[in-house]
Amino acid sequence: MGLLSELPPGASGRIVDITAQSASDPIAERLHDLGFVAGEPVKLVSYGPFGADPLLVQIGFTRFALRRSEAARIVVNTEEAAHV
Amino acid sequence: MSDTTLARPPVSIALVGNPNCGKTALFNQLTGSRQKVANYAGVTVERKEGRLVLPSGRKVRVLDLPGAYSLNATSPDEAVTRDVCLGQHPDETQPDLLLCVADATNLRLHLRFVLELKRLGRPMVLALNMVDAAKRRGILIDRDKLEQELGFPVVETVAIRRQGAAALINVLDEHRLAVPAAPTTGADLHAEARRLIASAVTMPQPTSPIDEAIDRWVLHPVWGLLILAATMLLVFQAVYAWGEPIKGIIDAAIQWLGAEVTALLPAGILRSLLVEGVIAGVGGVLVFLPQILILFFFILVLEESGYLPRAAFLLDRFMVGAGLSGRAFIPLLSSFACAVPGIMATRSIPDPRDRLLTILVAPLMTCSARLPVYALLIGAFIPDRAVFGVFNLQGLTLFALYAAGIVSALIVALVARYIGKQASEQALLLEIPAWRVPNPRDVFLGLRERAGIFLRRVGTIILALSVLLWFLSSFPTPPADWSRPAIEYSFAGHIGRGLAMLFEPIGFNWQICVALIPGLAAREVAISGLASVYAISAGDGTEQVLATTLASSWSLATALSLLAWYVFAPQCLSTIAVIRRESGSLKITLFSVVLLAFMAYAAAFAAYHLTGALQ
Structure with missing residues (x-):
């Protein structure tokens, strides 16, 4: 178990939970709408060049650039490294 | 399919879908050059409408709604899409038919939004776009199965290919379009999308190997x-x-x-x-x-x-x-x-x-446009000499x-x-879409739209302001025995002299103030403005003569002050006009002008007094 923002490049896992930072966290809601929901396989593809930020994340058939603070809302289980 | 059908054939269709689904390409395919582009009132969201003539001769209005990931809007674009789909937009009637567009290579994400729209219980058609790219990647979609599960027509399209929307146009021409039964709102859309994909889509691998290879280079840190x-x-x-x-x-x-x-x-x-x-x-x-x-x-x-x-x-x-x-x-x-x-x-x-x-x-x-002004003043006032052996003082300035x-x-x-x-x-939450040719x-249509916006500006506000500036610089005309430059006698001359008081603390003389007025049309016009104030007739070597004249009549402090002014000053009507258009707000435009003018004045003041103190 860990945060998506702490994975090394190339690592993958399954989403366990999205932690909202407040009662109505629009970023957490948007992550949910974009498909970041429990049970989905994710992969951290690579980092941006400055300060290893943002992160390039593969989810389903889609890739997103997420800032570190955004990816820190995503709890993943790396034990269950599903094929992404 | 549901038994309910539309009471009358649809006369208005709205294209709706995720960003990067090829929606605008499909809109261009359907409407060709019969498009009108405007802005929604009060917001900076573009409103694109076109007309489609169906084979039966029926005419349909087609609205290209901004791309959205969800009806839970997080931007003004998405709010417009939400309001139009829900029939809550103040200036837009609810479309008769929602034409959902989904990228066939990105169905896991796009189907969720399709299912969210289906909940509205409005007449719908789903266009599976880019089916050619999906086939190339070995993605198999059982269209019949998907249509059966969704309960409304599903058609395959290739928006970028000629005739790529033929099947879609035929479906739109059918009078009997089913209205899906509104499903219960509590269902988990992601679970539903997963189920649909499991039953109707075979996907060998999630990304295209070519895209991955390109991105290994393009997104590489070095x-x-x-x-x-x-x-x-x-x-x-x-x-x-x-x-x-x-x-x-x-x-x-x-x-x-x-x-x-x-x-x-x-x-x-x-x-x-x-x-x-x-x-x-x-x-x-x-x-x-x-x-x-x-x-x-x-x-x-x-x-x-x-x-x-x-x-x-x-x-x-x-x-x-x-x-x-x-x-x-x-x-x-x-x-x-x-x-x-x-x-x-x-x-x-x-x-x-x-x-x-x-x-x-x-x-x-x-x-x-600032370069000609910089070049003139640097050439006239900054000595052409080496600094630390390798740099040139003019270049450094x-x-x-x-x-x-x-x-x-x-x-x-x-x-x-x-x-x-x-x-x-x-x-940020930025989607990195697949590479596309x-x-x-x-x-071409995008370029034509931009050119149109620019030319309309030139034809309206800039024309009006040019005429106003001409009027101020030409009237009243001086009497026959007037020996000094005509512009001095004009309104611009009087305004310039009036402004001179305001600009005196930053070292501008009244000639500069007069030249700044025609210079509002475009920054470099200030040069010809200065030439006419100093009564230098147009012709070969005007700039050379002007540079010599300025060097003998201004102090270095005044020249540096004017340079500092030009770094910031809101000295360009086209820019102000485009800020007004793109921000959609007079308040923001005024704020921008005041901010720039304040910065210009402060910088010029500092430049004038520091130079004076150091000399």
Whole structure:
């Protein structure tokens, strides 16, 4: 178990939970709408060049650039490294 | 399929779908050149409507709604899409039919939104777009099964291919379109999308191997930045190398037209109005059209291919450090050529706050029109001598002027970020779409739209302001025995003398103040303004004579003060007009003008008094 923002490049896992930072966290809601929901396989593809930020994340058939603070809302289980 | 069908054939259709689903390409395919582009009232969201004539002869209005990931809107674009789909938009009637567009290679994400829209219980058709790309990647979609599960027609389209929407047009022409039964709202849309994909789609692997191979280079921390630098170099090289010659041709054509009209009409008010007001004023702005089009050609190609989000990915952290977002980079870089296309390019920034901030700082990037003024004053006042053996003092001054613009933009952005700190966290959440070969028709229609916006500006507000400036500089006409330059006798001359009091603390004499008035039309026009105030007749070597005259009549402090003024001053009506249009707000436009004027005055004041103290 860990945060998506702490994975090394190339690592993958399954989403366990999205932690909202407040009662109505629009970023957490948007992550949910974009498909970041429990049970989905994710992969951290690579980092941006400055300060290893943002992160390039593969989810389903889609890739997103997420800032570190955004990816820190995503709890993943790396034990269950599903094929992404 | 449900038994309920539409009572009457649909007369209005709205295209709705995720960003990057090929929606606009499909809209272009359906409506061709019969499109109208405007803005939704009060917001900076583009409203695109077109007309489709079906084989049966029936005419249908087609609305291209902004791309959205969800009806839970997080941007003004998405709010428009939500309101129109729900029938809650004040200026838009609810469309008879929602034409959902989904990228066949990205169904896991796009089906969720389709299912969310299905909940509205409105008549729907789903266009599975880019089925050709899906087939190439071995993705198999059971269309019949999907249609059966969804309960409304599903058609395959290839928006970028001729006849790629034929099946869709046939379905739209059928009178009996089913209305899906509204499902229960509690169901988990993601679970439903997963179930649909499991039952109707076979997908060998999630991403295309070619895309992954390209991205290994393009998004690489070192190679990616080098590729970005090379791309930008190519774009700006093209803007200058291709744009300048065409600019020369247009310039020559305008001068020829002016000369022809001068020869044709008797001397008098009408001739002066046409030649010095209309032709010179509008022509001075029109010459920027080729460079604007070349720049936009590249921006559209980079956008269509999927490179722009990648550039934003590479630069996001760097730009966030400056209080902006990664997407602000290209508009700001474009502003070094001209702030007008730069500000127009901020449309690729989805976050309204980031977009406004970028619009606000774009005029601080030193545009090419400031260069003639810089060159004249540096040549006249800064000695051409070496500094530390390798640098040239004139070159260093020019560099300092460019740097002053960039540094002040950083300060403005940081201050704005500091003030806005209480505001909620700004999200990136940027989709990196699949690579695509840009479609010439989509690039052409995009270019035509930008050219149209620019030309309408030239034809309306800039024409009106040029005529006003001409009037101020020409009237009242001096009496026959007036021996000094005619402009001194005019309203502009009087206004300039009046302003001289205001500008005296920053070292401007009344001649400079008079020249600044016609210089509002375009920055470089201030040079001809100065030439006419100092009564230097036009001809060969005008600038040389002017430089010598200025060097003998101004102090160094005044010259440096004017240079500092030019780094910031809101001295360009086209820029102000485009800020007004793109921000959609008079308040923001006024704020921008006041901010720039304040910065210009402060910088000129500092330059004047520091030079005075050091001498």
